Amino acid sequence: MIASCEDLARQAVARAASVRDRFDVPMTAAVNVVDLCIEHYKPKIVVRFQDISMEGVYLREPRPEIWLGLRPLVRRIYNVAHELGHHEFGHGSTFDELQTDDEDEAPRAFNPNEYLANTFAAYLLMPRVAVAHAFTVRKWRAETATPIQCFTVACSLGVGYETLAKHLAYGLRLPPERVWRTLVDAKLPAIRKELLGVQAKPRLTVIDDHYTLKMVDTEVGAVLLMPPGTVMEHGSVATVEEAPRGPLFHIRKPGMVRASSKNGQWAVTVRAMADKYVGLAWCRHLEREEGADE
Numbered sequence: 001m002i003a004s005c006e007d008l009a010r011q012a013v014a015r016a017a018s019v020r021d022r023f024d025v026p027m028t029a030a031v032n033v034v035d036l037c038i039e040h041y042k043p044k045i046v047v048r049f050q051d052i053s054m055e056g057v058y059l060r061e062p063r064p065e066i067w068l069g070l071r072p073l074v075r076r077i078y079n080v081a082h083e084l085g086h087h088e089f090g091h092g093s094t095f096d097e098l099q100t101d102d103e104d105e106a107p108r109a110f111n112p113n114e115y116l117a118n119t120f121a122a123y124l125l126m127p128r129v130a131v132a133h134a135f136t137v138r139k140w141r142a143e144t145a146t147p148i149q150c151f152t153v154a155c156s157l158g159v160g161y162e163t164l165a166k167h168l169a170y171g172l173r174l175p176p177e178r179v180w181r182t183l184v185d186a187k188l189p190a191i192r193k194e195l196l197g198v199q200a201k202p203r204l205t206v207i208d209d210h211y212t213l214k215m216v217d218t219e220v221g222a223v224l225l226m227p228p229g230t231v232m233e234h235g236s237v238a239t240v241e242e243a244p245r246g247p248l249f250h251i252r253k254p255g256m257v258r259a260s261s262k263n264g265q266w267a268v269t270v271r272a273m274a275d276k277y278v279g280l281a282w283c284r285h286l287e288r289e290e291g292a293d294e
Helices: 005-022 033-039 073-088 112-125 128-136 147-157 161-172 177-185 188-199
Strands: 046-049 054-059 065-068 094-097 204-206 215-219 223-225 230-232 238-243 246-251 255-261 267-273
Touching: 005 073, 005 112, 033 046, 033 073, 054 073, 065 073, 073 094, 073 112, 073 215, 094 112, 112 161, 128 147, 128 161, 147 161, 147 177, 147 188, 147 204, 161 177, 161 188, 188 204, 188 238, 230 246, 246 267
Parallel strands: 046 065, 204 223, 215 267
Antiparallel strands: 054 065, 054 094, 223 246, 230 255, 238 246, 255 267
16 A cells, blocks of 8 residues: 555654654754764765766665765755665665756656655754744744745755745745745845845855854855854965955865854854865865775
């Protein structure tokens, strides 16, 4: 008997919650799913950034592997969670083809395993409690969210703006239709321009003092908008440009650097990898040869 979508969704949501519980990830916090795979699973799940025309690959082996195609960084993060879903549900090796935004593309046949993995990924990265908390701690409400607020929360959860907007609308069903339609229809260039005006740049991430992860993963060519008064330990990884909403840090080279408030009450570690990095995830912020840990 084939399970219904409702039954599959319940399984996926429950498994996502159990993974957070298993690895002591609070339901109110964001989760770094790449680090989860390579640091906490036994045996560890090897994560590789690969130059392949795929969203991702899960290899069910004695030493499991996840391969990620060269997609935008937030998409790759979601794809790790998706492939982890295949691992959690005991699926065989899986090759996920590139997805497009072409509305004319023929719909794909329903695949229960893919539905499970997708729903697992959404609720591992964006459970209802974490999403609601991310808005509440900033004194916002998901039910009345603006595109800028949604973008800020998406950055704090490590997911793409469109991913969170659609999850709010169709998964969590928190905002009323007039609000979620505004969120889903909003375009990133317009959001970035509203945030920064003429200083708006592609590949922008907003990091505020409610960010719940200790690490900020980024890449060369990206820009981080940090809270006013944020300083970095040294200028080799990033250069700074002042903006009305806070300093803009332009990532110039791979590496790790600490960013903190001047009073020391807030800090994160910025971990930058090369643009279009290919190699093992654990050393993505280092200049290393592929296979250096094998």
